[in-house]
């Protein structure tokens with residue numbers, strides 16, 4: 570399976586970790602040395618065949634890669650227009666793409682001799698993916714989570730605890746993800762000697778956005794080879810939803826410098842004009858969040874705004890700096906899907922194909938189906954099905970019951 574993957578790192582940020590004008594390292598002075606050590610460890614590991622041998626062994630036998638590329642024939646027919654192909658990240662262990670990254674960072678933590686990992690989590694999904702690999706590697710694991718989020722995502726809190734992680738409630742601010750981010754960074758300042766901070770998306774200070782992209786690049790590399798093998802050509806369009814941007818960068822990276830159009834789908838929540846959404850690229854402006862310069866949603870006083878999306882995983886007030894740069898350079902096309910459109914796509918895929926998608930992925934589906942309907946039957950739209958929807962059935966049930 571290793572033959573599928575390309576270990577050359579292309580599209581490097583500059584020495585300061587900038588992608589265009591975005592990215593960089595905005596962190597406490599005390600973190601500059603730990604970030605440099607992390608960067609050195611990452612590049613050393615990336616040059617070491619033993620690191621990749623262990624990584625690919627786990628990706629194959631623990632995560633379940635390569636994930637299939639599936640031609641959704643009935644969905645394509647019902648939708649009229651282009652053929653829809655799904656990259657099945659929902660079939661990975663723990664049910665979403667996030668584990669590609671936590672395996673990579675967990676291995677790096679092990680190489681660096683760290684006995685403890687920390688993470689922050691909003692919906693709990695990155696916390697669960699981190700607690701999973703901490704259990705597998707036998708490491709201590711502390712996860713920071715806003716107290717408000719803990720109440721909303723109680724099953725994921727219990728999952729993390731079952732996996733042996735300690736979930737630390739954060740009370741400051743609005744007691745949500747942005748407050749948990751600050752607490753995790755504060756912990757790392759004091760503990761970096763023995764602790765590895767596992768960041769869950771293509772954000773954070775350099776080298777995190779680059780590292781996380783490289784760990785997820787397997788998605789697009791597989792999908793590219795599979796498309797050539799199964800469809801005989803590359804797709805016309807590749808579509809992914811964007812929270813922080815990790816599943817999108819994972820899919821897109823292999824298709825850069827090809828003719829494939831890259832479409833990023835943000836969460837429009839109740840509508841882009843209502844202010845209740847999570848569309849950082851469409852509606853945000855440049856500012857500093859989570860240690861990097863990027864697009865974010867803030868009010869006139871520079872306070873991070875409360876975001877809204879039906880899908881907890883897209884409910885992030887920023888976006889990875891590389892996607893911000895690709896957006897400004899015109900390398901991606903930007904669109905969005907609302908809560909209602911995502912729910913409709915969720916139901917359509919479930920009924921047509923017997924696949925229950927995550928609500929995050931349902932945003933990519935909604936936009937992908939919309940595009941496919943304007944295209945010819947011989948054209949191909951590839952959609953990243955970033956996760957499975959079992960975690961979302963109560964949310965969907967409550968909404969459908971209200972409609973009745």
Ligand SMILES: *Cc1c(COP(=O)(O)O)cnc(C)c1O
Pocket residue numbers: 665666667694769770771810811812813814815816817882883927929930955956957
């Ligand atoms: C977390 C999550 C996302 C959003 O995160 P990205 O970093 O934007 O990929 C999307 N889909 C699923 C299933 C998730 O769990």
